[in-house]
Structure formats: structure tokens, C-alpha cells
Amino acid sequence: MPFEDMPRLAAAVAQFWDSIAAAHRVEGGSEPERPVLTPDPLESEPESDEEDRRDGIFSPQFVQSTGVHVYMKMCREANVVPVQQFISMLDHEVVSLKHRGVGSAGGKAIFECLRHNKHIQALDMEDNQLGLNVDVEAGALNQVCAALIDNDVLTHLDLSYNNFAGRGCALLAEALQKNTKIKEVSLRGNNMGDMGAKALHENLASSTRLHKLDVSDNGIGEDGGKWLGRLLEENKSLKQADFSWNAVRVAGTLEIASGLKMSSLLRLNLAWNGIGDRGAAAMGSALGENSVLQFLDVSSNRIAIDGARGIAEGLKANETLRSLQLNGNPITDKGVVLVIEAMAQNCSVRDLGLQDCSTQMMGNVHATRGADGLFDPKNPTGHYSLELADAIDMSYFDKLKELDRMDEASGMDNFINVKCDGADVVCDDLKAWKAPPSGRLTFDYVATKRVPKEAKAQREEVFQSFRKELANPALSEETKLLMLRASATTHYWNATQARQLITLLTSDDL
Known part of the structure; x- marks a missing residue:
């Protein structure tokens, strides 16, 4: 480049930087906003200092x-x-x-x-x-x-x-x-992988200021999951953690669940980690001991009915959890029932995610109304066909006998037309009947009506969340019915909310 072009180049560079600066505000006088001051390129002097020019633009x-x-x-x-x-x-x-x-x-x-x-x-x-x-x-x-x-x-x-x-x-x-x-x-x-997870534990376990940590989608494996679990156990300031979209699997989840038991965490997202039934059972055990956690997401984790059973057991002892997300886990209708029954015993959960969980109908239990095939302890009236060798079916029978015992004051005979393998069961009190180890037990159960105690009006934001969940087309009609019944045991809806539910449930799009 010729020497005589150097001043023009310097002027062009200065004009570029001034245009960058001039696009922004400058304080002037007592006005709260800085007016835009755009320098005239024709008046630029390449020999002058750039810093001085920018001082004229920025206050x-x-x-x-x-x-x-x-x-x-x-x-x-x-x-x-x-x-x-x-x-x-x-x-x-x-x-x-x-x-x-x-x-x-x-x-x-x-x-x-x-x-x-x-x-x-x-x-x-x-x-x-x-x-x-x-x-x-x-x-x-x-x-x-x-x-x-x-x-x-x-x-x-x-x-x-x-x-x-x-x-x-x-x-x-x-x-x-x-x-x-x-x-x-x-x-x-x-x-970050396992190396990054280990470094987080080594450097942040003793932190007293960290409240929220998101390490989702980081390729963290089982070893890294163990380090994250230790981080939960040792860090006392952490309130929210997102470990989703990793691969901590069973081994990592066991450590995370152990750390969660004594953790101060309020929200934990563990979705898409392949934790399986063993990991879910460990999380259920943690829920049984944890007295702080309010939100847990274990969606899409290959959890089946055994894992659902473990989570349900933990829910029975937990009094703080407000939201539980089980979406995308093949827990089947039986697993759905186990979780909802646990919620009926402990009503702290207000947001339950069950999208794409009910993949098959229960083969043993049948109800006369609509053949919905689901046992609902809050509305148990119906016709039952139970396989005595099936532990789940026998648990339903035990619950019905307990409901019958609680209902003795009504003077009604709750069990009607009781048969075992087609033969009449002759017994004054079915609660005292010793069931054989196998066979099919059929009967009708009729419950007396009860008014839910301590029912409360459902807040609008909670209702809209519930309504959105109910509108999911992937849910079976049976699951929707159970969700309605579970909600109705603790809350009631006003006329506007009831109208919205009726419109939703009668829509042709569902």
C-alpha cells in the first residue's frame, strides 16, 4: 500500500470504531437516557487520539x-x-x-x-x-x-x-x-463427561452460595453420576439441580438417591438417564427419608411396574413433594394405580405427570362400569375378577377388606356374589376367609357414599396445570378418570372450572 494512502486507511479505521460506539446512548444533563451522538466522518482527524474521541461519545x-x-x-x-x-x-x-x-x-x-x-x-x-x-x-x-x-x-x-x-x-x-x-x-x-462432574464435586461441594446448577446433556456416565450424588450430599446451599439427558444409569442413580436423602435440594430433574427399576426404587427410598424436595422429574427412564412400586412406597412417607413427573415410563396401568393410591394416602403431590405411561390394560381386574380395569380405592364400587396368585390383585382384595371393615357402621354388606373358581364362597365375614394360594376370585363390591373431608377450592393456576395434563391425548380414558377422582378427594372446582372440564372431556378431539 502506498505511503500516501496510510492517512485514509487510518481515517477509515477510526470511522469504523466511532460508528460502533455512536450506535449507543450517552448521558446528557439530567436526562435519564444518553442521547445518540454520531460524529461526522468528514470532520474526523486521523491524527487525533481514538480514546479521546470515544470519551466524547460515552459519558x-x-x-x-x-x-x-x-x-x-x-x-x-x-x-x-x-x-x-x-x-x-x-x-x-x-x-x-x-x-x-x-x-x-x-x-x-x-x-x-x-x-x-x-x-x-x-x-x-x-x-x-x-x-x-x-x-x-x-x-x-x-x-x-x-x-x-x-x-x-x-x-x-x-x-x-x-x-x-x-x-x-x-x-x-x-x-x-x-x-x-x-x-x-x-x-x-x-x-463435560465424568471428568467435569468430578471437578464440580471437588470445587463446589463446600460452596455456600451456589443455589442452582444445570449440567444436563453433558455425557455424564455412571462414575460422573456418583460424583454428582456426593455433591448433593455435601453441598448445603444447592436448591435446584438439573442432571437430565445424561447416562448415570443405575450405579450413578444409587449414589444420587443416597445424597438426596439428606440434601437441601428443592428441585431435581433426573429425566432421560436410564435409571431403570432399581434406580427408581432407590429414588423412592430417598423420597421416604427426604423432608425437603418439592419437585422430582424421572421421566423417560425405562421405569416399569417394580420401579413404580418403589416410588409409590416412598410417596407414602413423603410430606413435601409437590410435583412428580413420570412421563414416558412403561409403568402400565398397574403402576399408575400404585402411584395414585400412594397419593391418596399422602396428598402433598399436586402435579403428577403420567403421559405415555399407561401402555397396556390390566388383564385381571375388570370393573362393570365401562370395563375400565383400574382399581380406585376412592371409588371402589364395581365388579372384580382377581387372580389369587397375583400379588397386585391380592393387594386390591386386602384393601377392599379394609374398606369393608371401615364401613361396618353403615350396616351394608359390601361384598356380594363372591365366588372362587365359579363356586360360591360361604362365609359370614369375608374378612376372616382364608383365600387359597391360587384361583380366580370374583365378586361385586358396593361402597357407601362419603363426602371428602377438608376439601379445598383448587387455585386457578393449579387447575389450569391439571387441565393441561388432562388434555393430553396420549392418556387413556381410564387414567383420566383416575386423575379426576384423585383430585376430587382433596379439592373441589368452581362452576367455571367444572364447565371447562366438561367441555374438555366431551370434546370430539379427545
């Missing part, structure tokens, strides 16, 4: 409290284009830069700016390739981590889907340990 207060000069200087040195949206929000408390393609060099500039920024409390950097092509061993993340350590304003940080991998997440975990303010962090989708 001294903005420059001092935002780190804008640091950011623009870092961008120039790294030869990357500044993110104008970031500059315009440097004095905001919440900044979202999702999907901006910032890259590792641009990310270093942003985080270096955060060392000087006094405003940003929540930063969302999801999907910006911050870890792409980063050589961790060469210390390429040191600047980002150092900025996190030095920042004393940021409290919420989302670094999801940034390709940090195991080593990168380990370095970030070390930085988070030394940071004094961050309360919520998301490292979702960074392929």
Missing part, C-alpha cells in the same frame, strides 16, 4: 462503570468485530447474547470487560462457541476464568453449549469455587 460515568474501553480495545487487538448489542447493554443488569457466534476470541474480550463492569448481574452466553478450538493446556481459558474470579457483581451465568469439554469445565469449576457472588450457573451441553 465518563458510563466509561468508568461498564468497561467499554477495555472491551473495544480487546476486540481491536483480537481483530474481532465488537458485538453492538453487548455494548448497548453494558449498563443493564441482565444481558442475553444467545446464539451470537462470539467465538473464543470474542468471548475473552467480553469476560475481560466483566472484570471492570459494575452493572451486569445475569449473563446468558448460550451457544457462542466459546470453547471451540481452544487449547486448554495452553491456558487459553485462563483469561475467562480469571475474569470470573475477579468479578464481584455477576450472580447468574449461562455458558450452555459452548464446547468446553471436560478440561474446560474443570477449569470453570475451579473459577466458580473462587468466585464470591455467582449463585446460578448452567453448563448444559458442554460434553
